[in-house]
Each structure stands twice: as C-alpha cells, then as structure tokens.
Amino acid sequence: MTPSLYPAAREAYAAAGSDAEAALATLAVTPISIQCWQGDDVGGFERPGATLEGGGIQVTGSYPGKARTIGELRSDLDFAFGLIPGRQRVNLHAIYGDFGGRTIERNAIGPEHFSSWIEWAKSRRVALDFNPTFFSHPLAADGFTLSHRDPSVRKFWIEHAIACRHIGAAMGRAIGKPAVTNLWIPDGLKDLPADRKAPRERLMEALDTVFKEPIDPLLQLDAIESKLFGIGSESYVVGSHEFYLGYAVSRQKMICLDMGHFHPSESVADKISSVLQFVPGLLLHLSRGVRWDSDHVVLFDDPTRAIFEEVVRGGFLPRTHIGLDYFDGSINRVASWVIGARNALKCLLAALLEPSARLRQSEDSGDYTARLAQIEENKTLPFGAVWDEHCRRQNAPADRAWISEVQIHERDVLSSRR
Ligand code: RNT
Ligand code: ZN
Numbered sequence: 001m002t003p004s005l006y007p008a009a010r011e012a013y014a015a016a017g018s019d020a021e022a023a024l025a026t027l028a029v030t031p032i033s034i035q036c037w038q039g040d041d042v043g044g045f046e047r048p049g050a051t052l053e054g055g056g057i058q059v060t061g062s063y064p065g066k067a068r069t070i071g072e073l074r075s076d077l078d079f080a081f082g083l084i085p086g087r088q089r090v091n092l093h094a095i096y097g098d099f100g101g102r103t104i105e106r107n108a109i110g111p112e113h114f115s116s117w118i119e120w121a122k123s124r125r126v127a128l129d130f131n132p133t134f135f136s137h138p139l140a141a142d143g144f145t146l147s148h149r150d151p152s153v154r155k156f157w158i159e160h161a162i163a164c165r166h167i168g169a170a171m172g173r174a175i176g177k178p179a180v181t182n183l184w185i186p187d188g189l190k191d192l193p194a195d196r197k198a199p200r201e202r203l204m205e206a207l208d209t210v211f212k213e214p215i216d217p218l219l220q221l222d223a224i225e226s227k228l229f230g231i232g233s234e235s236y237v238v239g240s241h242e243f244y245l246g247y248a249v250s251r252q253k254m255i256c257l258d259m260g261h262f263h264p265s266e267s268v269a270d271k272i273s274s275v276l277q278f279v280p281g282l283l284l285h286l287s288r289g290v291r292w293d294s295d296h297v298v299l300f301d302d303p304t305r306a307i308f309e310e311v312v313r314g315g316f317l318p319r320t321h322i323g324l325d326y327f328d329g330s331i332n333r334v335a336s337w338v339i340g341a342r343n344a345l346k347c348l349l350a351a352l353l354e355p356s357a358r359l360r361q362s363e364d365s366g367d368y369t370a371r372l373a374q375i376e377e378n379k380t381l382p383f384g385a386v387w388d389e390h391c392r393r394q395n396a397p398a399d400r401a402w403i404s405e406v407q408i409h410e411r412d413v414l415s416s417r418r
Pocket of ligand 2: 184258285325
C-alpha cells in the first residue's frame with residue numbers, strides 16, 4: 001500500500017489558509033441526487049421497452065447494457081453507490097413508478113406506485129427526489145403541456161403535477177427528509193410565435209393551480225426549471241428563465257438552474273448569488289452542454305467548480321440541493337453515474353478547500369494582483385491527496401481503483417442484457 005499523502009496535504013492547505021478536516025466533514029454530509037434516468041436513457045417503466053420521445057431532449061448512443069426493469073435499475077444504482085464516496089440521494093421521474101405491468105394514466109399515479117422505491121430507498125438509507133414527467137406521452141406530442149391552449153390537456157397535466165407533489169410528500173414523510181419535486185415542461189415552438197404572451201399566461205395560471213395546496217416543507221419542496229431552447233422549441237420556450245425567476249420570487253419557490261439551459265457563454269455560477277437574494281432555495285442540475293444542451297457527463301471542470309465556489313463562498317450550501325442531470329447512452333451508463341457524481345463531489349471539495357478568507361482579504365484591501373496570484377496558486381495545492389482521503393474514509397475506491405470493477409460488472413452483468 002502506498003503511504004497516505006494526506007497529512008502533508010492537510011499541512012499544505014493549512015499553510016495556504018484552509019482547513020482540510022472541516023472541508024472533509026462538510027463533504028461527507030452533502031449528498032448528490034443521482035438521476036435514475038441515466039440508467040436507461042430516460043425510458044422509464046410505464047410501458048415495456050418505452051424510450052424517450054419528444055420533449056426537446058435527446059439521448060444518443062446505443063452502448064449495450066441499459067437497465068430494462070426496475071430490478072436492473074436498482075441493482076445498477078447499488079453498484080454505482082459502491083463506487084461513489086459518501087451517502088447520496090436518488091432522483092426519480094414519474095415514469096419510473098412500479099406500475100406492476102398495468103397502464104396507469106399519469107394523472108392517476110399515486111404514492112402506492114412508488115412504495116417499492118420508498119422501501120428500497122429506506123433499506124439503502126438514501127433519500128429520494130422526484131419529477132413529474134411532461135414528455136414521452138401522446139398529450140405532450142404537440143409540444144405543449146401545462147400551457148396548452150386546450151383546457152382539457154392543461155387539466156390532465158395539472159392533475160399529473162399535483163399527483164407528483166403528493167408522491168414527493170409521501171417520499172419525504174416515509175424517509176424523514178424532504179423530497180425536492182422539480183417541475184420542468186418542454187412547452188415551446190420551433191418557429192417564430194405570433195403570440196408569446198398567451199402560453200405564459202396559461203402557464204402561470206396552471207402553476208398556481210398546481211401549487212395551490214400548501215405542502216409541509218419538511219416533506220416536500222417545490223422547484224421549477226427554466227430553459228433557453230430545446231429540440232423543436234428553438235424559437236420560443238414558454239418557461240424561460242425570466243418567467244420562472246419571476247414566478248419563483250413572487251411565489252417563493254425554489255429555482256432550478258440547469259447548466260445546459262442557458263446561452264453557452266453565460267455563467268450559471270454568477271446567477272447563484274443573485275437568485276438566492278430573492279428565492280428560498282436553489283436546485284442545481286449539474287450537466288455539461290457541448291455546443292448545445294447535450295447533457296454530457298459532468299466533469300471536474302471550470303464551470304462546475306465555479307458553481308460550487310459560489311455556493312460555498314456565499315454560505316449557500318444549506319439552501320442548495322445538488323442533482324445530476326445528464327444522459328449519455330454512448331458509454332457504460334453505470335460508469336457515467338460514477339464519473340459524474342465523483343466529479344461533482346470533487347468540485348464541491350475543491351470549493352470547500354478554497355482559502356476564501358485570504359482571497360477576500362486581498363480583494364477587500366484592493367490588492368487585485370495578490371488575489372489573482374492566489375486564485376491561480378490555489379490550483380496547484382495537493383487536492384488529489386485530500387480527495388483520496390475522503391474516498392478512504394468513506395470506504396470507496398480511490399481514483400484509478402474503480403474502473404476495473406466497472407469492467408468486471410459490465411462483463412458479468414451488463415453484457416447479458418440483450
Ligand atoms: C430537460 C431538463 C430536465 C430533464 C429531466 C429528465 O431539458 O433538463 O431536467 O433533463 O427532467
Ligand atoms: Zn435539468
């Protein structure tokens with residue numbers, strides 16, 4: 001066994017002005033919500049063999065081994081959890097219910113369809129989050145749901161969203177930690193609208209009906225997610241950032257910022273200290289857009305690090321819920337959970353290790369030269385040794401030690417799924 005480099009790393013961080021033990025303690029109690037939909041390319045279990053349809057999002061790739069049943073999805077999640085340090089959460093979509101082979105309309109789903117998930121989550125001691133599903137459905141096929149011009153279609157989706165809030169609350173009650181129920185709709189138009197106003201008026205009204213019933217925040221928390229454009233909604237998205245920010249501020253809902261849902265040159269990190277002046281909480285959808293909202297696996301990269309720097313510097317961690325949101329069918333799907341979750345945790349750890357008091361001192365004294373030098377030199381502190389220590393304490397494999405386990409799992413388990 002190679003000797004631990006951690007004691008020396010801890011000293012190096014202390015000399016730079018940060019407390020590695022405190023960083024590890026916070027990291028250990030901060031969960032990442034793992035998106036179930038990466039395990040099966042957003043198919044779900046409504047109908048056997050269902051695939052993602054419409055909704056302006058797209059999974060590409062046909063890597064073998066995607067989960068075909070609830071049992072396979074759960075065992076893949078279990079396997080991934082063994083390779084991710086710390087205790088995480090699981091993020092479910094409405095189409096992932098345990099419907100027992102029956103067709104249950106989306107406006108008729110209830111906590112009973114998620115009781116086996118709740119039992120599973122309890123036995124793993126992981127908390128759950130939830131999402132209504134406004135895509136892959138005939139009543140979403142024309143690209144409109146909650147803002148549809150037909151009141152009966154709107155009503156159907158309003159009932160679905162209300163049902164989902166109740167499911168979220170049931171999860172929160174059973175598990176003892178509130179479920180975040182995040183609402184994202186695909187509504188929008190491919191080409192130039194003649195009327196941008198009416199769908200937004202209808203969406204506002206629909207949301208007010210969805211959220212009419214107050215739900216105890218100890219059980220369930222509502223979040224709303226905006227988007228700039230989608231496939232087939234390039235010219236107009238009803239639920240734009242301005243729309244939902246206004247809605248969230250006026251109704252005190254949490255806002256969800258998805259890293260793929262803004263113009264590529266916009267900084268999502270910069271939005272955090274603005275929106276949290278006005279909304280009660282933040283949901284992060286960590287993702288990576290490559291040229292568009294392509295939902296690539298999360299990296300240990302500058303945009304994601306900047307997001308966590310802002311969360312940590314602002315003291316916003318208690319009001320921030322962290323979720324992964326990407327779907328890549330071109331690589332081993334279990335590995336993609338592991339890579340993305342480990343990278344999210346690394347970005348958080350790097351932010352927690354930042355000697356932020358010193359940076360602020362330089363800034364406050366007007367010494368921007370020293371600030372820039374410090375920012376750059378922090379990058380070469382021995383981060384990897386602290387990360388390895390985290391993996392060791394959480395009984396998870398270190399970097400370079402888990403990929404062979406994934407390869408064995410692929411050979412012995414995934415490859416038999418045809
Ligand atoms: C779509 C949104 C949304 C979905 C998931 C599956 O652009 O990002 O969060 O990815 O609900
Ligand atoms: Zn998202």
